[in-house]
Amino acid sequence: MTKTTAKTAADFILPPSVVTKVDVSRLVSEVERLDSELTTAAVRAKTAAPQAPQPTVSEQLASFLTQNKIAFDTPQNRTALVQQLRILKDKVPVIHMTFAVQSDPESLRQIVQWLRSSVHGQAVISVGLQPSLVAGVYLRTPNHVHDLSLRTLLTGQHDVLVKELEALRGAR
Amino acid sequence: MGLFQGKHQTKKHSPADEVRETVHDMFDDHYREELRKTGREYFERVISESSVRFRQDLDETISSVNTELKDYMTKRLDETIAHVDDELTKRLDERLAEYDKVIKDAQDQAVQTLNRNAHALHDTSQELVATLQKTLTSQEAVMIGVFEENRARILKTQGAQEMVLQSLQTSAQMSQKQSQQLSATLEKTIADQSAVLVKVFKDNEARIEATKQAQDAALQVLNASAQALGQQYQQLSATLQQSVIDEKTMLVGAFENNMAVVVEHYLLGALGEQYDMKAQLPMIIKQMEANKKAMMDDMKL
Numbered sequence: 025m026t027k028t029t030a031k032t033a034a035d036f037i038l039p040p041s042v043v044t045k046v047d048v049s050r051l052v053s054e055v056e057r058l059d060s061e062l063t064t065a066a067v068r069a070k071t072a073a074p075q076a077p078q079p080t081v082s083e084q085l086a087s088f089l090t091q092n093k094i095a096f097d098t099p100q101n102r103t104a105l106v107q108q109l110r111i112l113k114d115k116v117p118v119i120h121m122t123f124a125v126q127s128d129p130e131s132l133r134q135i136v137q138w139l140r141s142s143v144h145g146q147a148v149i150s151v152g153l154q155p156s157l158v159a160g161v162y163l164r165t166p167n168h169v170h171d172l173s174l175r176t177l178l179t180g181q182h183d184v185l186v187k188e189l190e191a192l193r194g195a196r
Numbered sequence: 197m198g199l200f201q202g203k204h205q206t207k208k209h210s211p212a213d214e215v216r217e218t219v220h221d222m223f224d225d226h227y228r229e230e231l232r233k234t235g236r237e238y239f240e241r242v243i244s245e246s247s248v249r250f251r252q253d254l255d256e257t258i259s260s261v262n263t264e265l266k267d268y269m270t271k272r273l274d275e276t277i278a279h280v281d282d283e284l285t286k287r288l289d290e291r292l293a294e295y296d297k298v299i300k301d302a303q304d305q306a307v308q309t310l311n312r313n314a315h316a317l318h319d320t321s322q323e324l325v326a327t328l329q330k331t332l333t334s335q336e337a338v339m340i341g342v343f344e345e346n347r348a349r350i351l352k353t354q355g356a357q358e359m360v361l362q363s364l365q366t367s368a369q370m371s372q373k374q375s376q377q378l379s380a381t382l383e384k385t386i387a388d389q390s391a392v393l394v395k396v397f398k399d400n401e402a403r404i405e406a407t408k409q410a411q412d413a414a415l416q417v418l419n420a421s422a423q424a425l426g427q428q429y430q431q432l433s434a435t436l437q438q439s440v441i442d443e444k445t446m447l448v449g450a451f452e453n454n455m456a457v458v459v460e461h462y463l464l465g466a467l468g469e470q471y472d473m474k475a476q477l478p479m480i481i482k483q484m485e486a487n488k489k490a491m492m493d494d495m496k497l
Contacts, residue, residue, distance in 0.1 A: 119491075
């Protein structure tokens with residue numbers, strides 16, 4: 025946190041723990057809160073007032089700052105970071121993914137890692153649930169829909185199943 | 197006061213003068229006024245007493261006059277009423293006497309009239325009895341005459357009846373003869389009719405034969421039709437069997453389609469219960485890998 029860098033929103037690397045857009049929003053609000061607390065502490069130090077307890081930093085923000093090597097010590101840096109994070113929150117690419125079963129954080133993290141390594145480095149997801157999909161995922165990018173569910177797969181294979189049944193009847 | 201107004205004058209006078217003067221002094225205006233006042237009061241008192249007394253006298257007089265007047269009026273009224281009573285009694289007695297006389301005369305006249313009527317009635321009844329006796333006598337004579345006439349008529353009627361009986365017997369004999377003639381005629385007619393019927397039967401026998409032939413021909417046509425119907429029935433049966441087979445095939449096809457849906461349903465249900473997110477993850481990533489290029493292109497847009 026001590027190194028000074030001038031990174032923009034497009035240069036940020038999102039850690040695996042930041043999965044959804046809500047996580048990005050949480051990052052922004054936490055940085056704003058920390059900036060406010062650190063500024064208050066600085067003012068208190070100048071007035072020789074009793075010091076407030078050291079502000080806590082979440083794991084997401086800590087890993088984000090570490091991965092991006094962002095200095096958080098001066099008010100100027102904090103203000104710039106808040107501005108860039110707000111831009112990131114507005115522009116981050118979101119992929120809506122609807123699953124057939126309840127998703128667990130570990131699986132979501134793996135999917136996000138694949139998306140960031142294969143599709144877009146700052147991609148986040150928005151998770152939905154639809155049990156009628158049976159299995160697979162219903163995926164919606166900003167301009168397209170990819171139905172990768174098992175139901176759709178079986179519907180496409182309906183004729184094959186009928187032929188198999190006919191063959192079975194003929195064998196009898 | 198006036199009595200001593202001139203007492204200081206000590207001039208000597210004669211007694212007469214003194215008396216005169218004294219009198220003159222005594223009877224001055226004031227004294228006269230006093231006297232007038234006293235007199236006025238006296239007169240007022242006297243007048244008042246007199247008026248009271250007069251009023252009492254007047255009241256007594258009025259009351260006595262009233263009493264006397266009342267007595268007088270009562271007396272006069274009694275006298276008048278007694279007079280009127282006498283007059284009325286007298287007149288009523290006179291009238292009653294007249295009425296009694298008139299009633300007595302009327303009763304006498306009524307009694308006389310009744311006596312006369314009784315005599316008249318007695319005479320009338322005697323006349324009626326005599327007339328009735330006469331009438332009865334004449335009626336009896338008439339009845340006897342009528343009875344004699346009726347007996348003669350009855351005898352005459354009996355003779356006529358015997359003649360009618362004879363004529364009836366004669367007509368019965370004639371009727372018997374006529375019936376015999378009619379039966380003979382009827383038998384003859386029956387024989388004629390039977391001969392005619394036999395002739396007609398012989399004529400119809402040929403017609404019956406022709407009809408029988410026509411029936412045979414119709415039976416042949418019917419048999420041919422029945423054979424044709426049998427053939428049509430067989431054709432229909434074959435067509436129906438073919439239709440049933442086709443329907444069966446179609447139903448089996450539909451069943452297979454439905455069975456595919458059922459199999460899909462059970463398969464989906466089984467898979468949905470078996471697969472959790474971790475199990476699906478490789479397949480999801482694999483499918484996303486297959487669509488990776490499309491996703492990247494979309495993100496670049």
